[in-house]
Amino acid sequence: MPSYKYTYFHFKARPETCRLLFLLAGVEYENNAIDHDKYWALKAAGKLPLSQLPILETEGKVFVQSRAIQRYLARKFGFYGNGIEDELLIDEAVETAEEILDYAMPWVYRELDEKKNAESRKDYWESHGPRLLPFLEKRLEGSTSGFFVGDALTVADVSVFNAVDILYDCAPEELAPYKHLLSHRTRIASNPKLTKYLGERQLVPIRQTFLGILALKEEEKSK
Numbered sequence: 587m588p589s590y591k592y593t594y595f596h597f598k599a600r601p602e603t604c605r606l607l608f609l610l611a612g613v614e615y616e617n618n619a620i621d622h623d624k625y626w627a628l629k630a631a632g633k634l635p636l637s638q639l640p641i642l643e644t645e646g647k648v649f650v651q652s653r654a655i656q657r658y659l660a661r662k663f664g665f666y667g668n669g670i671e672d673e674l675l676i677d678e679a680v681e682t683a684e685e686i687l688d689y690a691m692p693w694v695y696r697e698l699d700e701k702k703n704a705e706s707r708k709d710y711w712e713s714h715g716p717r718l719l720p721f722l723e724k725r726l727e728g729s730t731s732g733f734f735v736g737d738a739l740t741v742a743d744v745s746v747f748n749a750v751d752i753l754y755d756c757a758p759e760e761l762a763p764y765k766h767l768l769s770h771r772t773r774i775a776s777n778p779k780l781t782k783y784l785g786e787r788q789l790v791p792i793r794q795t796f797l798g799i800l801a802l803k804e805e806e807k808s809k
C-alpha cells in the first residue's frame with residue numbers, strides 16, 4: 587500500500603470527506619491538519635501547486651482539487667459502487683452535497699458582516715436548502731438499505747454525511763424536517779471505523795482560520 591499524506595486546514599469543510607474515506611477504508615495516512623500559519627509557510631515555500639489546500643501527497647507526487655482527490659480515493663478504496671449506473675447515482679448525490687456546501691459557505695464562514703451573513707443564511711433556508719435537501723431526503727426515503735446507492739456505503743453517503751454534519755453544527759433547527767438525512771447522519775457517525783476520530787476530532791472554528799488567513803494577506807499587501 588502506498589503511503590499517503592493529506593494536508594488540509596484543521597477544520598471540517600468539503601475536504602473532510604477524504605479524511606473519512608481513509609478511515610472507512612482502514613488505510614493508514616498522515617492527517618496533516620494545519621493552521622493558517624502553517625498553510626502560509628507551505629504556500630511561501632512553493633509547496634502548493636494551486637496555492638490552496640487540500641493536497642494529497644503519495645508516491646512522490648502532489649495532487650490537488652478536493653473533488654478529484656475524493657473521487658480517486660473513492661475508486662481506489664471501493665466506495666464508488668458497481669458500474670457506471672451506480673457512479674451516475676453516486677455523482678448526483680455527491681454533487682448535490684457539494685452544492686449544499688457551496689451555497690452554505692458564505693454564512694457558515696466567509697461573510698464577516700453580521701447583517702449580510704444573516705441575509706445569506708435566510709436566503710439559504712428560503713431557497714437553496716429547500717431545493718437541494720428534499721432531493722437527498724427522498725433518495726434516502728426510497729432506499730431499502732439505508733445507503734444512497736445499492737446495499738453498501740459509497741462516497742455518496744460520506745459526502746452527504748459531511749455536508750449535513752456541517753449544516754447541523756450551525757443550523758440544527760432548520761434541518762429538523764429532514765428526518766431521513768438526520769438519521770443517516772447518526773448512522774454514519776456510529777460506524778465503528780469513525781467513532782474514535784469523530785469523538786476526538788477537535789476542529790477549530792472555521793471562522794478563526796479564515797480570519798487568520800485574511801490577516802496574513804493584509805500583512806503581505808502592506809509590505
Ligand SMILES: N[C@@H](CCC(=O)N[C@@H](CS)C(=O)NCC(=O)O)C(=O)O
Binds near residue numbers: 638651652653
Ligand atoms: N477547487 C479547490 C478549492 C480549494 C480552496 O478553495 N481551498 C481553500 C480552503 S477551503 C484555501 O486553500 N484557501 C486559502 C486561500 O485561498 O488563501 C478544491 O476544491 O480543492
